Amino acid sequence: MVSREEMRKKLEGVLTAKRFVHSLNVMKTSMELAQKYGEDKEKAAIAGLLHDCAREIRGEELFNQCKKYHIHIDDIDRIQPELLHGQLGVEIAREHYGVEDPAILKAIRYHTTGGRDMSLLDKIVFIADSIEPNRTFPGVEELRKTAFNQMDHAVMMALDRTIKYVISKGALIHPDTIEARNYLILDKKNSIAK
Ligand SMILES: [Fe+2]
Ligand SMILES: [Fe+2]
Structure with a gap:
């Protein structure tokens, strides 16, 4: 794996200035959340930095x-190809940035849609993408x-917002987003039942 500084330089060369700043912000917010919840800060930083490397x-x-x-590539991807940047991001992070850690790669994979059985790291990057300092939608605070x-x-809350947005646009809901939501509810029920 190359150093985080090298990753940063390489990323700056392939992203627009705006998306590069967004990536740095997601990295920073991911690290803050990792600190708060006791997750590995370096893994959170790398996943946050590279999450949009294929965008x-x-x-x-x-x-x-x-x-x-x-x-x-399924029918949903064909109509909404931007959904592919999580999956492709995994391959680009591996080949161009030398990332092998499956936990980091999974967080990159799930950052757009969410997914079944999200780890704490997956949740951190997913939510950091929504709340980084430059995000300004109603309810962001x-x-x-x-x-x-x-x-x-x-x-x-973020999944609900995505699903409502997608419905309002008449667009397709990705099955991973539904799985993510269902599994969060099942998890909650299971932890109450224990
Ligand atoms: Fe993204
Ligand atoms: Fe992003």
Whole structure:
């Protein structure tokens, strides 16, 4: 794995200035959340920094790269190809940034849609993407506060917001987002039952 400073330089060369700043912000917020919840700060930093490393790959090039790495492209991805940048991000992080840690790669994989059985690291990067300092949507302050107090509740709020947004646009809901939400509810029920 290359050093975080080298990753940062490399990333700056492939992202727009705006997305690079967003990535640094997600890194910073991920580290703060890791500190709060006792997660590994370095893993959180790398996952946060690289989460959007494939985000600027678009059009034909996006589909070509996905084919190269044998990423399955389904009907939803064809209509909303930006959903592929999590999966492709895993491959780019591995090949171009030398990341092998499966926990970091999974957090990159799940940052857009969420997913089944999210780890604490997955949740940290997913939520940091929504609450980094430059995010300004109605309710972001409440989400920020909740993220630092009740992580699962914050993830639920963010998933609900995504699902409502997608419905309002008449777009497709990714099955991973539904799985993420269902599993959070099941987890909560199971922990109450214990
Ligand atoms: Fe993203
Ligand atoms: Fe992002």
